[in-house]
Amino acid sequence: MTEAVPSYLSPTGQEIVFLLLGAVAIGSALLVVTTRQLVHAALWLVVCFGALAGGYLVLTAEFVAWVQVLIYVGAVVVLMLFGIMLTRAPIGRSADLDSGNRLVAALVAVVTAAILVTVVIDGFRTAYTLLQPGHGAAKELGASVFATWVLPFEALSVLLLAALIGAIVLSRTDIPGGPSPDQRAGGPQPNQSGVSSPPDQTGGR
Known part of the structure; x- marks a missing residue:
């Protein structure tokens, strides 16, 4: 059921909260892709997902909001943090996280956002639906x-x-053909006959 579009100069409390959560989500998403610290990127991603969950709550989609928290915040981000710890990735500032394509990425992001906003505004310009609890x-x-x-x-x-x-x-x-644990640790290397030779004790002479 659609009604007349209310004035944008008198937003409701739900609309104000939704706009604030959207600003938090956009700001944290920008920090995710601009920070040079991998752990900070994962933590800002938690903030972004939390803001999205709050937006779902404002839209009376409680189930989707809790799925957002449990799956994305509670599983995906935790998996990323465990992956960082298990792979011993550098947690400080790293220049490798900057590919040098910031201008191209920013241009693509702005163009994509402009297209999406234009499509949404054009498709729902005159539609306004009151939020009713229970639909989510x-x-x-x-x-x-x-x-x-x-x-x-x-x-x-x-x-x-x-x-x-x-x-x-x-x-x-333990994939076949891969290096053995002794070889990875720098232990004795097998010769062509398959017998491991002791390390060189002559000091290289």
Whole structure:
């Protein structure tokens, strides 16, 4: 049900909170891609996802908001932090995080944002719907996902399963043909006959 568009000079409390959360999300997203510290980027990503979850709460989509917190903040970001710790990545400032394409990336981002904003404003210029609690509950979303969007849902499940299998394969160290633990530690190297020779004790003479 649509009604007349209210004046932009008299926003409601929900609209003000939504705009503030949107500003926080945009600001933290910019900090994610501009910081040179990997841990700081992950923490700013937590702030961005939290602001998005707050926006979902304002739009009365409580289930989507909690899924945003549990899956993205509670799983994806924690996985990134564990990956940083396990790979012993540098946590300080790193010049390798700057690819030198900031101008091109900023131009692409501005053009993409302008296109998206233009499409949204043009499509919903005269539409205004009052927020009614209950439309973001699990019952309505579950009926929509498993009835209308069941095929994309299953395709996404297969994609995530393939990504999980690939991550397990890449993290294994006992792949045939790879270096042995002794070789990685600098131990005795096997000669052509397959017998490991002791390290050189002559000092290189």
